[in-house]
Amino acid sequence: MTQGDEKVSREQYRLRTYGGPQGRPLQPCIPSDPVSVTGAAPGCTLSTDRAIIQFDADAFYAxxxxxxxxxxxxxxxAVTQKYLVVTCxxxxxxxGVTKLQGVTEAKLQVPSLVLVNGEDLTPYRQASKSIFSVLARFGRAERLGMDEVFxxxxxxxxxxxxxxxxxxxYNGHIHTAEMALKQETKHRPMDLRAAKTFGVPAPEAESPFSSTPSASWEASLKIASHIAAEARAAVKAETxxxxxxxxxxxxxxxxxxSGMHKPDDxxxxxxxHAPAFVATLPxxxxxxxxxxMDQELSALGITSTGDLRNIPLAALTQRFGERNAKYMYYACRGEDTTPVVQxxxxxSITVEDSFKSCTTxxxxxxVLQILAPDLIARLHEDHQEHTRWPSTMTLKWRQKKQGWSRSSASIPMPAQWSTSKEQQAEAIVQASLSILRKNLAQPFSLTLLNIGATSFLASVPAQRIVPKALRSFLKAGQGSSRHKSTSSQQVAGHAGEDMRVAALVAIAARRDYGAHPKGQPLAKSHERALNETSRACVAASSGGSSLPDMQASPADDDGWGAESAARAAYTAPHMPMSSSTHAGSSSMLAGSGFLASSTSMGTEGLQSRANAALNAQQISxxxxxxxxxxxxxxxDPLHSLSSSVAPPRHLLRQANMLEHNSSDLHGSLNRMSLPANQAQEQLTEQRQHEIQQCHQASRGVPEAAPVSNGDMGEEPICKGAWGAGRPSGPTSNVDSALVKLSKLQQASTSSCREAGTDREFVQGTVQSSAEPSDENAISAPLGAQGASCQSVVLSELERLERMKVSGQHQAAPQWVSQSPEDVSADMLLARKLQDEELRWHQMHSRVSAAQTLKRKLKKETTLDAFLKKPALGRK
DNA sequence: TGGCGCTAG
DNA sequence: CTTTCTAGCGCCA
Known part of the structure; x- marks a missing residue:
């Protein structure tokens, strides 16, 4: 349903479905208030004194x-985390792509599927916040996860x-107990969807309620339904x-x-209708x-809420405790009085990462050294907003042998607000490590680490004497003290540079141990290649070519091609972006179709900097x-802003952009235009080169984490980055990033090279030897793709090295200096990649088709039996 | 209050 | 049962 005719057709649909002039009356039964249930649950009343709306952002991450x-x-x-599609x-x-499907499987099934890495939750948190703030205007609002609000x-x-x-x-659909439901996903009986039952009116006679003319709750719910529509419109308009x-x-x-008529309805x-409706559910x-609880109930022979109603409250209490029992007892009768809590x-604020194994x-x-700065950055963000600081730190870990249970230990928050971010992070790392040492003996087998902060206390109030724009401006100027410029171009350029360098570090860091907890691992190179080909598809499609969708079923009238691309362009909302944002980050990409997302990625950071720059004259x-x-x-948080370490939040936020830039514009181009054997040769050359580079780069890098401050006194220590304490003069982002990057590169390369001897992480990238031979057919191009990304990181490393020598810190990164010709060459490459992918998938089409079929068959068996109704009033 | 389990998206 | 990266609550010691 497109936006334009939405209102009209929805009304038509409603009339067709629920009646109207030609159908049954709009209000079939007019019960008393409160509703007294005369049917299945004698003596029970439903409270009808509240009007509650649950909002749910459709496919939120996507x-x-x-x-x-x-x-x-x-x-x-599809939005991915590790090797999973978390939403699509x-x-x-x-x-046919589903939540929590393996990336490989999904990509096999839908070759044109575009993958976006969603491990950095920052953009989702922000979007969630903006949605929430709109909805909170309409009443007391309670969040449930990122995408739902009561x-x-x-x-x-x-x-x-x-x-x-x-x-x-009423505005919208009216659900009745008699309407058929369908199962959307295999394992989630809680996701209810209405089956399309056009023109099947529910029989009024079946209503178990007394029919008194009009009820106050009806008027209320009608109004509430209109408020809901207004709120949704506001959310759409504003966010x-x-x-x-x-x-x-x-x-x-x-x-x-709420999900009955997803999406956007x-x-x-x-x-x-509630008691009868609830009685139909598992x-x-x-x-x-x-x-x-479902398992426990099943063991008692209870699977439906109907069954549950037969159990007396006392029996439930004995088994499940008073609280649960009461909730269950009333919930299965359609009654729920739990309040909406603002x-x-x-x-609590936590960060975590999972991995296949961590044994030493x-x-x-x-891992902790990656997580801790992330947590600190979030705590600082939180402090800016709420002026508070946590008093407790909790470390949680998951061990392989202990299945899915997590152990944890808490301590007073070791990081003090008054210290620098680096000190805070280091304090957390050390404290975490000592907790682990207390609780574990080598060799262990961790699969997850989580650092959390809780028990927030009001902190020293931030001084609000500095205008927000000025803060942003100073933030933009961080790390560039020697270039005191007020020109918007230069400021934006520097901000971009810092972020790119920081993002490189982040990529290298996460890649280093981002193995897969279990199952068939998806090689990083493979993953990257999938992402690249996906982007090529997008680029090609937005360039005007239409790609036949091999996987589209005949019934699917909305396969993608030129038409849907055009429609997407037509319906695209306008991202607020200042022109200087483009100037700073992606001018050469404008209109290329490639790197489409990089133009809108990280807009918050860039934009605030750019805006601040525009005000520079005014506030200087x-x-x-x-x-x-x-x-x-x-x-004051200002001090933390002037610290030269780039916030990890920015790191991961920029990771996608970097991958776009580096892999698309560099690696792919020269390799894909080479014959396969040449590409292979180049690949091995590249790898040797990389190893050499790593060795060179790693020389002279200090052993320990280079966070050391000679001065532990009361003086604020904010200038140090990772490289602080090194003897060579004033340190910069570039400098410290370089150190970090070298170390990370060295670590990852050596662990690959000397597999089995020195490695600390069991790498998840080792392909099983029992793989079918057609895996080999794709391994060459995929391997090359993967190598390219690494080589770009390495060449960046080299560039930084050169820069350090010559002191030219403002030199543009290589990939920013693309000429228009290069960009059009990239478009050609996009087509090539697309062709490659098509050929590959032709080889796999039969496998894929079989899998799809199997999936479909499975889908229709599980819950449908449960949900199929006894057709109450139907003949 | 800490540790763990359950539930949720 | 199953995986991601969270967040909140209740029970128990």
Whole structure:
């Protein structure tokens, strides 16, 4: 359904489905208020005094990515973490991609699938926040994860009622107990979807409720449904996100129906229908009843809420405790009185990473050294917003032998707010390590590490004497003290440079141990190649060519090609971007179609810097004042801003952009235009070169983590980055990044080279020897792809080395100096990659088809039996 | 309050 | 049961 005719056709659909002039009356049963249940649950009443809406952003991560890069709209898109598809957009779903599917499998099934790495949650957190702030205007709002929000709109409804505001109809779909449901995903009986049942009216006679004319809750819910529509429209207008909503008198009911008519639509469930509706569901569908409780209930022979209703409250209490029992007892009857609790600042902030195996303390240290700065950066972000600092730190870990349970230990937060970020991170690393040493003996086998901060206390208030724009400006100027410029170009350029260098470090760091916890690992090179070919597809499609979609089923009328690309372009929302943003990061990419996402990636950071730069003239006189702030201001976040270490948040946020830039513009081009054997030769050459480079680069790098401050006194220590304490004069980002990068490169290369002897991590990239031979057919190009990315990192390393020698810190990175000709050559390459991919998938098409078939068959067996209704009033 | 389990997206 | 990277709550000691 396209945007334009949405309103009209929805109304038509509603009339067709639920009646109207030609169908049955819009309000089939008119129960009393509160609803007294005369049917299955004698004496039970439903509370109808509240109006609650549950909002749910459709395919949230995918939508965020689509908004970041509008070219992705309409293209099958999957957001990945490690080797998994964590979510995918509608286009991908139609082609059979599912949540938590393996990346390899998904890509095999849908060759045109575009993969976007979603391991950095920053953009999602921000999007989530903006959605929440819109919805919170409509009433008390409670977040549930990143993409769901409950809003209690009772007050708003009352207000409108008092003003004499009345709605004659419900806005959106009305779900009744009689409507058929369908199962969307195999393992999730809690995701309810309405089956399309056009023109099958539910029989009024079946209603177990007394019919008294009109009820106050009806008027309320009608208004609530209109509020829901307004709120969704506001969200769409202000943030660009499509949402679905469920409207009812309780959180449970609202949640149960919110997804019924996904995407971008809303559903009302009348309390009069609730008990009968809930009775049709498996217990697992009740929010709050998870896998464990479901298992326990199953053991008792209880699988449906109907079964559950036969169990007396006392028996449930004995088995599940009073709280759970009560909730279950009432929930299965359609009643839920849990309040909507206003959400505020998060109560805990954690970072974690999983890996296949980590067996020694040095390797654990390695992980901690990546996680800790990440946590610190988030804590600083949090501090800016809430002026608080955690008093407790918790380390959690998961061991292979202990299955999925996690152990944990807490200590008073070792990082003090008054110290520098580097000191804070180091404190956390050391504390974490000592916790591990206390609790583990080598060799262990960790598969996950999590560092968390809790028990936040109000911190020293941030001094608000500095305008926000000035903060941004100073932030933009960080690390470039020797180039005191007020020109927007230069500032933006420097910001970009810092971020790119930082991102390189992040890529290298994560790649180093980002192995796969279990199952068939997806080689990094493989993964990267998949990403590249995907991007090539997008580039080609937005360049106007249409790619036949081999996997599209005949019924799928929305396969992608020129038409859908055009439509995507037409419906694309406009990302607010200043022209200087482009100037700073991606001018040469404009209009190339390639790197489409890089133009919109990291806009927050870049844009604030660019905007700040525009104000530079205006505020430059202020800056002098600020620089003379008394020492006490070291508690001000400003100090952390002037620290030269780039926040890890920026690192990962920029990772995708870098991958786009580096792999697309460099590696792929020269290799793919070579014959295969030449490419192979070049590959081995490259690898030898890399190893040499690593060795060279690693010489002279200090052993220990180079965070050392001779001065531990009261003076604020904010200038040091990773390279602080090294003897060679003032340190810069470039310098410290270089050190880090060298070390990381060395570590990863040596662990690859001397597999089995020195390695601390069991690398997940070793292909099983039992792989079918056709794996080999693709290994050459994929390997080459992977090598290219690494070589770009290495060449960047070289460049930095040269820069350090010559002192030309403002030299542009290689990939920014692409000429227009090069870009059009890249377009040609895109076509080539696309052809390559097509050929590859022709080889696999039969396998793929078989798998799809199997999937479809499986899909239709599991829950349908459960959900198929006894056709109450139907003949 | 810490540690763990369960639930959620 | 299963995986990601989170976040919140309740129970128990």
């Amino acid at each position: 939508q965020v990515e689509e908004n970041r890069n509008p070219r992705l709209k309409g293209v099958p898109l 957009n509608q286009a991908a779903r139609r082609l 809003v209690d709109v009772t007050a708003g409804v009352q207000e409108r009622l008092q003003k004499g505001f009345l709605c004659s109809t 660009g996100f499509r949402t679905s909503a469920g409207i009812s008198c309780s959180k449970m009911l609202a949640k149960l129906v 809303q559903t009302v469930i009348l309390p009069s 217990v697992r569908a009740i929010p709050g009843i998870g896998w464990k 959400s505020g600042a998060p109560k 303390f040095p390797s654990a240290l390695h 006189h202020l800056s002098a004042d600020v620089l003379q702030l008394p020492m006490q201001s070291r508690h």
